[in-house]
Amino acid sequence: MSLFFSRQSSLIAYPQAIEVKRNTPYIPPEIILVILNMLSDDKKTLASCALVNRTFNLHAIPILYHTISFTFPLTFTRFADTIYCVTECSSLIRHLDLSGFSTC
Structure with a gap:
């Protein structure tokens, strides 16, 4: 039996919560x-x-994160900001495709 608190802080039992967990x-x-x-x-x-x-x-x-491709500089900037903040993800990158950037 699973126990939850209601807004009135009284204890309420929900046996069906256990059933859901077992049947997952x-x-x-x-x-x-x-x-x-x-x-x-x-x-x-x-x-x-x-x-x-x-x-x-x-x-x-x-x-x-295995293969990252960019076509717009804005998406690259957002991605770079993310990688800077979440460094664990940077080690997952195996291919970085910047071929969509124009040279002009």
């Missing part, structure tokens, strides 16, 4: 990684998957 399906991390690798070209969906839970996040973030 388990997906092995190896399967999650296979699924996320199939989404490697769809950055928007991959970013959404990173928000599902810790396991998805653990596997999605390295795929998201």
